[in-house]
Amino acid sequence: MDAAQPWQPPGLTVREQHGAHARVVIEVSGELDFAAVGRLRSRLLPATEHGTVVLDMAGVSFCDSGGIRVLVEAERSARGSGGAFRIAAPSDAVRRVLDLTNLDQMLEIFPDVDSALNR
Numbered sequence: 001m002d003a004a005q006p007w008q009p010p011g012l013t014v015r016e017q018h019g020a021h022a023r024v025v026i027e028v029s030g031e032l033d034f035a036a037v038g039r040l041r042s043r044l045l046p047a048t049e050h051g052t053v054v055l056d057m058a059g060v061s062f063c064d065s066g067g068i069r070v071l072v073e074a075e076r077s078a079r080g081s082g083g084a085f086r087i088a089a090p091s092d093a094v095r096r097v098l099d100l101t102n103l104d105q106m107l108e109i110f111p112d113v114d115s116a117l118n119r
Helices: 037-050 065-080 092-100 113-117
Strands: 012-019 023-032 052-063 084-088 108-110
Touching: 012 037, 023 037, 023 065, 023 113, 037 052, 037 065, 052 065, 052 092, 052 113, 065 084, 084 113, 108 113
Parallel strands: 023 052, 052 084, 084 108
Antiparallel strands: 012 023
């Protein structure tokens, strides 16, 4: 009989693509929670210091207050360095959190990555 595998929390995958004109697309998928927020922060904040960053959140199934904090930090970092921070394709779960916290009024949100890049 096989031993049962211990439960592992869902992870967060972060992929980064560099484009023309100092534009970076960071695609995240999984759960953006306290355990995973450091992984996103370490990739997202440095990128915001160098131009336009688009965060593709289509694959994010959960976002807690730690995730929200990183989004606010990214917006402030981009604004402070003369860049732009944009969210693309937020999942329904993320969209609800952005709406409930009124961050949909503060952050630039686009239906897809192309729209965010071509603004």
